[in-house]
């Protein structure tokens with residue numbers, strides 16, 4: 001199948017915009033499903049040919065969004081408490097709409113029950129196995145881009161806030177590599193019925209991360225341990241919901257206890273080159289290009 005039209009859900013978020021850009025770079029015709037009309041120019045400037053406004057929790061909106069599309073790249077809104085139920089209806093409508101390729105943006109190690117957002121993704125994956133659809137499941141590690149949320153603290157104060165032990169080892173992947181892999185596989189029958197872990201080049205402890213930041217910024221950067229209870233209180237004060245707070249706390253505890261390493265072999269195979277390393281990513285950001 002050569003893809004004619006790809007629907008991207010969660011299109012105006014961090015992941016969605018990167019996926020649209022990569023799909024456009026490989027001449028895929030993309031329809032972006034967005035929640036707010038105000039995001040229309042954003043998805044068009046990323047390269048979407050069409051934008052459709054709708055609520056992912058509404059079956060009629062989903063059916064209208066999928067109408068005329070041959071493939072779907074399903075991104076669930078981050079930390080959605082009802083990700084499983086959203087996944088169930090997206091899969092059902094995809095079957096009814098005759099979608100030829102369903103790509104699901106999952107997460108590295110969805111098997112981990114101790115992290116509720118991972119566990120929900122595993123159950124969505126299970127629904128895909130049973131759906132009869134041609135599917136590909138992508139399981140990205142945490143993005144390097146997440147660190148940019150703390151950039152002013154890193155750059156101005158020399159602190160990387162951290163609600164877990166700095167010896168914790170985590171694999172991080174460059175979201176642009178994930179998006180390129182997505183654009184490579186979409187609509188390709190040789191990637192049907194496949195599950196791919198997408199990991200970056202290195203497994204670094206948070207001590208190593210601040211060391212690299214210090215070297216590259218040429219100024220001291222230190223891990224700043226944030227007490228988890230204090231973190232939770234401030235997250236609640238800032239309006240984060242209870243499911244999200246508890247889920248993130250579970251994730252921090254899991255990372256600290258078990259670490260979260262990964263292996264870049266599959267992403268290297270898909271891209272035909274090694275994925276970006278953390279130094280590559282930070283170098284690009286410093287140069288104003290990430």
Ligand SMILES: NC(=O)c1ccc[n+]([C@@H]2O[C@H](COP(=O)([O-])OP(=O)(O)OC[C@H]3O[C@@H](n4cnc5c(N)ncnc54)[C@H](OP(=O)(O)O)[C@@H]3O)[C@@H](O)[C@H]2O)c1
Pocket residue numbers: 009010011012013014015016033034035036039054055056057075076077078079105106107108117140141142143146
């Ligand atoms: N961050 C990571 O390191 C990482 C790693 C692996 C996997 N993932 C997964 O990637 C996925 C996307 O994460 P993200 O950070 O890119 O998400 P995000 O920035 O929160 O984007 C989600 C998008 O979904 C839209 N949305 C929210 N509610 C909606 C609704 N009811 N109907 C339709 N659209 C709705 C949001 O629209 P508005 O902007 O209008 O609210 C937003 O544009 C998540 O499932 C996450 O678990 C993330």
